[in-house]
Amino acid sequence: MVLGMNAITLRSVTKHFGQVRAVDGIDLIIGQGEVVAVLGPNGAGKTTTIDMVLGLSTPTDGDVTVFDLHPREAVDRGLVSAVLQSGGLLKDMTVRESVEYTAALFPSARPVDEALAAAGITAIADRRIKDCSGGEQQRTRFAMALVPDPELIILDEPTTGMDVAARRAFWQAIHADAEQGRTVVFATHYLEEAETWADRVVVVRAGKVVADGTPAELGAMTAGRVVRATLPDADPEQLRTLPGVVEAEVRGTTVTLVSTDSDALARHLLTQTAARDLEVAGRSLEDTFVALTGGDAGTADDPTTTETTEGLPR
Amino acid sequence: MTSPLTDVASRPAPRRTLLNPTVLRIELRRLVRNRRILIFTFVFPAVMLVFIGSQITGQDDVIGPQAVANVGAYVMASMAVYGAVMATTSAGASVSIERAAGWSRQLRLTPARPLSHVLVKMLVAVVLGVCATVVTFVVGAVTGTAHVTAMAPWWQMGVVIVLGSLVFAAFGLFMGYLLPSENAMQFLGPLLAILAIFGGLFSGPLPTDSLYGQIAQYTPIYGLSQLAHWPLTLTTTGAHDPFRMAWVLNLVVWGLVFVAGAVWRFRRDTDRV
The missing domain is CATH 3.30.70 (Alpha-Beta Plaits)
Structure with a gap:
């Protein structure tokens, strides 16, 4: 599956907001077909990094390329898409309209019905967004992300606020999709998700990569x-x-x-x-995570860790 | 999925259609769902027209030396301006909801350019403005409130109102990019009502010998209102102002201010952080 082209290449990337170094020198290569979890406490720089990979913001210093292209170019060609943490939906639209709207903007979009089916929301296609649960809204975002048939899909804390059943259903849909060879990168602070769903875990703390390996390797680090x-x-x-x-x-x-x-x-x-x-x-990934990040880890069923970053622009 | 390497290479560069029929269809459908917009652009002007028309004394008095139309027609033109201004402002200001909901950010994950989104909003504003004008005219004609002796004033008023109200689409966009809130229209509705009073939409032009009347001449709706009514009055002297270039100047200057404001806020909004 990996044919020599990197999905994401970050070279000495920094991003400063005034005095705050949200990203403080990240070097990272993610190959095609990998399923990678980016793990880190709130404010570690995960969302800032994702924004740069998606071309939503530009690095203060360093290089970001996606499939050897400028991120903006990769977005335009439908090579990369994303499920952002929140927002990105209009309450008065239906699920189908949200996906249709997105599909209309891409030159060679997947059929809308196919994207709805892949995200498991065919049955609620005519429901208004405002009448959808958090999990249903997240699957709508996922269907929208599938529309360009991207080589790389990025998920920023995709299951925040979902209950256990919704979270499992969401990951099963992602997993079925990743088996077709799509590169998946997801940020999370649920260790259990990283351990269960990722081939590779990148731990970020204070804007730097502090560990990088398989879940087993990271567990063995301690x-x-x-x-x-x-x-x-x-x-x-x-x-x-x-x-x-x-x-x-x-x-x-x-x-x-x-x-x-x-x-x-x-x-x-x-x-x-x-x-x-x-x-x-x-020893578990959690032990390593606690050792590496100073114990900021959330557990899967602990909703108290879902607050936003303190003082950091996201 | 095909081999990634060929796939990446064969990805077509995006087309840059400025106007997307699917997007336009969904945007129009969203407007039809919005009850507040429908009430203020269609129902309110029509009801006001019938109400004022039935209350006003001398409704059937002809106005102006040419005797083209009655007072009811004058009220109809006022209500059409009000409806069109509300419609275009609402359409423009809807970007504030989209920004608050993160939709603008979502669109940046597609090949669409922010400018084409603005064009869609403008076009939706025109469509809505035309509908508001036509509805008010139809109500005026069908209920017999408005009498116009010739056909020309109808399309003259219509063209002036629809083109003139585009200035308020720019106003709506300016405010929509300025106020990052879901409730921009809750602020803009009352503001437009005040501007409508100054523009003479609820009373006829304010007497120019009062301070209010003096101030009113510089407010944004005044120029459009005077221009929209002129096909009915065609006066050169008397109670209704004779045609003045100041009306055009009012509309153009405010239009430039709103477009400049919208461009300024829009640029700031789409700047890469």
Whole structure:
């Protein structure tokens, strides 16, 4: 699928708003066919970066190209489209009209009915936008983004404000679409979404890329493994002296240990102590994320993390 | 999906049609759905015409030395101006809703150019202005409120009103780009009503010996109102002003101010940040 052409190339890109360095030197290459999550706390520069890739704003310094073209040219040719975080719909239009309007502006648009079907909104095509739920509006945006049949689709926090069922339905539609070889880049602060849906995760913090790899690779970046076992009457102080242990937690009869030498620790627990039901696991993406970004991660069902950036233009 | 490399190369450069029939159709359909616009551009002028027509004493008095029309026809022209001005301003000001809703930003993710969107708005404004004028004329003629002895004044008034009201499409666009709110028309409606009073649309021209009358001559609707009525009065002396170039000047100067304002705000709006 990757034929040597990059979907997105960012070279030393910066974007300043007055004194604020929203993007502070990002180098990033995204190949064709990749499904990439851009992960970062609010105000990390995700939306600012996306705006530059879409030609909605220009970098203060550095180069942005999309399929080796200027972003504006790539938009004009229908190579890239986007589902923005909010807005972009008119309340008095129907779902179908919104898609039709968009289709009329592209020289070789996909048939409107096809885009509606791919986004799973054929049944609500004649509904007014104002009568649609947040999830339905988001799928309308998705259908509009599918209209030019883009090689690259960018989703900026696409599931913010959706309930669990709507979020799953939305991602299933995206996933079915990505299987046809479309490059997908999505910004999110839901770790679970990045872990489940992305081949590659780019972690952004304070306008810089601080980590880049598969979800498993990023999980492995944080030293140690988690060893969990049932061990009655354990003493945390004593547990910390066991092989390689850097963290220890006791909750009832369950002990959770992080160890740099999990094999030795497991052997010790099973042979020298009364521990049973032993589990060994790699550390999760969330652990890495917390370590990298200072614990600003939201969880999938925590709506309190959806507020906008503080003081940063979006 | 075909091979990406050939796909990228074979992507056609976008066509740059200034006027898109699908877009125009959807925009017109949106207007028809907008009850407030429909009421103020069609229903209100027609109802006012019938109401004022039935109240006014001497409705059937002919006006002007040529005796072309009656007072009812004069009121009809006033209401047609009011309806057309409301229509064109509303059509122009709808960009404020679109900006507030992020629709303008969404359009920037398509090959469409902001300028062609402005042209669509202007065209929609003309269509709506024509409808408002025609509806008022039909109501005036059918109810017998307006009597005009010749055919020429009808199309003369119509042309003046529709072309003149384009100035207010520019006004609407200016305000629409200036006020980033969903409620621009809630502010513009009352403003237009005041301007309509100064323009003499609800009373006939204000007496020029009063301060109000003096000020009124410099307000934006005045020139259009006087020009629109002139085919009916054709006066050179007397109660109704004889034709004056100042009317044309009023319309042109305000038109330039509104176009300049709209261009200024529009440029700022579409500047890449």
